[in-house]
Amino acid sequence: MRNVAHFNLPARLLHWTMAVMILVMLFIGVAMVTSVAHYHALLALHQPLGIGILILAALRLVNRWRSPPPKLPVELPGWQRKAAHASHILLYGLMLGLPFVGWAMLSAAGYPIGLGGAVVLPPILPRDPSLYAWLRPLHTILAYALFGIILAHLGAALMHGLIRRDGVFSSMAPHPIR
Amino acid sequence: MSLLNDLTGAAPGLRPRAVLLRLGAIGALVAGTTGAFAYAGGWLSPGDLTQARIVDRFERVNGPHPGFRRNHAKGLCLAGRFESSGGGERLSKASLLAAGQVTPVTGRIALAGGQPYAADATMTVRSLALRFHLSDREEWRTGNNDIPVFPVRTPEAFYQQILAAKPDPTTGKPDPEALKAFFAKHPESAKAAALIKARTITSGFADDTFRSLNAFRFVATDGTETPVRWAFVPERAATAESPAQAGRADKNFLFDDFTAAVRQAPVRWHLIVTPGSPGDDSADATLPWPSERASIDVGSVIVTTTEAEATGNCRDVNFDPLVLPVGIVGSDDPLLSARSAAYAQSFARRAGEPKAPSAVLDTPMSGAGL
Known part of the structure; x- marks a missing residue:
């Protein structure tokens, strides 16, 4: 295996922490909207977890800007390079956008957004059910989109790690192997 | 290869x-x-009860009424305040229960059922939903009914009951056979229905008692949790409904009487909290707790104004019973999460629908109260 530069430690920590958080979040979200028995318990997890993801995504963007990721291997076909680039823009957009849409839609619905204890987030939109009626389905559509892109990302990462073995996977591995 | x-x-x-x-x-x-x-996401278990199916069934039974709540559709907004007596301080650290604390309150009185234009009838179950506006955006939302116990124990039974209790279009009453079959399957509901039927029906909203029905838990400063139920007990003496009321031409007489009463003088309810003892079932809303349980007067809700439902007021609020301040948490009653889920579904659906005016409009100042 060739020696390829790694993502820095904060990037790897953030990636794997957020990978778990986002997957858990998507599963909570999809279960929550149909569940009767566990609706409230799942909602109580969903809100603080979403704000946690928003904060970590912002930190991650800052880290990425200060410490740019390693370059993709030169032998990677152009279309794959473009797909990788586009999917990462979408991933970042959704990691930041989904929590914001969630926060905005709950503001429009007039729900207090509790993060545990007496901590309640301020609304970021005026109370307006017609706005909520737009944002609520948007939140769902974006969540499905994020799940789809994560599946593509997972498949592509494993292609790099198991088949191409070009160092792209190990650049983000928790314990990089040379 | x-x-x-x-x-x-x-x-x-x-x-x-x-x-x-x-x-x-x-x-x-x-x-x-x-x-x-x-x-x-439930795609592999299509038979499971979901929040959408509960609300679908309300829509099926009541017909489409876009823009309105799927249940408790006919209502009137109210506003006032809560004055704490301090009596609840020991059991709950909720800031609104601190002695002398005054908390702004908004809310809604309503009639149960999904018909927004049904004529008022004294027999119809009445509800009092309240929203306490604590400091720092904390809220307590609570929906209460004027029945002694809830008719069902589980969300599944609730789902079946909506259909079993559906009024027949020709008789206006539920199909007795369907109700009988439901009660045979749910004896706890048969007992609850008998208690509900035996309740005293008062002349209106202002002299009615509204109960939490579900149990909650009060959390004290030291972390001690106490199961509780509560009731909003009117300060004015209850008078029984009279046959004359039913004969009135005003289809909104219950709401109009309330508006008139509030115009005359603020309408007050005492918030009476009943701590449960070990052995009192907190997960079964069909069972009354023994009447000898102590009760604590923790303060008064004082309603000073009413207002017809309109954009931005109580019409656009989801009175989710699990929007709770620090110091109050839900119990193990399975109906609580189900109410929360079904209300959210109802709210999401009506949020995007065109709105029609409520049947209950602001009555002119020359009403019965003046």
Whole structure:
């Protein structure tokens, strides 16, 4: 295996922490909207977890800007390079956008957004059910989109790690192997 | 087979068989994750009760009434304040229960059922929903009914009851056979229905008692949790309904009487909290707690104004019973999460629908109260 530069430690920590958080979040979200028995318990997890993801995504963007990721291997076909680039823009957009849409839609619905204890987030939109009626389905559509892109990302990462073995996977591995 | 190696850009050392195996493993992982997601979203268990199915059934039984709540559709907004007596301080650290604390309150009185234009009838179950506006955006939302116990114990029974109690279009009454079959399957509901039927029916909203029905838990400063139920007990003496009321031409007489009463003088309810003893079932809303349980007067709700439903007021609020301040938490009653879920579904649906004016309009100042 060739020696390829790694993502820095904060990037790897953030990636794997957020990978778990986002997957858990998507599963909570999809279960929550149909569940009767566990609706409230799942909602109580969903809100603080979403704000946690928003904060970590912002930190991650800052880290990425200060410490740019390693370059993709030169032998990677152009279309794959473009797909990788586009999917990462979408991933970042959704990691930041989904929590914001969630926060905005709950503001429009007039729900207090509790993060545990007496901590309640301020609304970021005026109370307006017609706005909520737009944002609520948007939140769902974006969540499905994020799940789809994560599946593509997972498949592509494993292609790099198991088949191409070009160092792209190990650049983000928790314990990089040379 | 080396075509596969070329297509995938496989590393030089990998044999075609290995590439195939690894591709299969990746495919299986992606498919498995998708399957787990579908399972979590309920796609693999279409028979399960969902929040959408509960609200669908309300819509089926009541017909479409876009813009209105799917249940407790006919209502009137109110506003006032809560004055704490301090009596609840020991049991709950909720800031609104501190002695002398005054908390702004908004809310809604309503009639049960999904018909927004039904004529008022004294027999119809009445509700009092309140929203306490604590400091720092904390809220307490609570929906209360004027019945002694709730008619069902579980969300599944509730779902069946909506259909069983559906009024027959010709008689206006539920099909007795359907009700009988439901009660045979749910003896706890039969007992609850008898208690509900035996309740005293008062002349209106202002002299009525509204109960939490579900149990909650009060959390004290030291972390001690106490199961509680509560009731909003009117300060004015209850007078029984009279046959004359039913004969009135005013289809909104219950709401109009309330507006008139509030115009005359603020209408007050005492918030009476009943702590449960060990053995009192907090998960079964069909069972009354023994009447000898102590009760604590923790303060008064004082309603000073009423207002017809309109944009931005109580019409656009989801009185989710699990929007609770620090110091109050839900109990193990399965109906609580179900109410929260079904209300959210009802709210999401009506949020985007065109709105029609409520049947209950602001009555002119020359009303009965003046």
